[in-house]
Amino acid sequence: MGWLAQDDERFFPYPFLRGSNVKFGIVVSEGPYTHQASDTAYNFAKSALEAGHEVPRVFFYHDGVNVGTRLSIPPQDERNIQQQWSALGSEHGIDLVICIAAAQRRGLLDEKEASRQGKDANNIAEGFRISGLGQLIEMGIQTDRLMTFGD
Template identity: 80%
Template sequence: MKLGVVVSEGPYTHQAADTAYHFVKAALDKGHEVPRVFFYHDGVNVSTRLSVPPQDERHIQQNWTALAQEKGIDLVVCIAAAQRRGLLDENEAKRQGKDSNNIAEGFRISGLGQLIEMGIQTDRLVMFGD
């Protein structure tokens, strides 16, 4: 089955990003496809590469980046939600006249259309949030 996944709560504050990660891994292990994960609301905060959790804790962003690179998953961060929360890729930082960018490898910033498209193209859409 082709699954679309949405993460809509922030990392560490909420379990959504962890549960979605375990869900995607389990689904892939079972032979399902997960072509894309969409990050929305505070879920966009997963994509910052500047997160430095204590060493004995899981690194949520790095987990996602590694999984995406290993399995070829498209990690999409909503641009409108990201801009509100100070998450910019190189292009956006330049366009907005900001001195830095912070999107981690494996993630890309794009529009909400990617969420709708995922809903159309997958068999099930699974949301992780409140």
């Protein structure tokens, strides 16, 4: 950021773009519909993208992995947290990663993992993928700011 004085409007006439191009890594570590964390994280990510920043990856951890099931059916007059994330992810190319250790404990499986574990179903929503904790560390290394939303 900041190859010259961005606070000086002579050089940087677009104050709303100040500090632009920050890469945000986001951790969601609480379950949807119980805790506000996944909603706050979504609102943050949406605003960050609207402001011209990047959100290359969101890491769903602990009960946050439950965001990624495609089998949730919230009442029609409520927001659908999974669909919100899937839509934002596909629009902006966000890597939506579900922690595998947390997912397996809570019954979140993709097709490959279901067949490997001999389970008769899988439930991962579009745009999400299951991977390891290394993805969280890598996100910390490769982004400029790490945002954690949880309990």
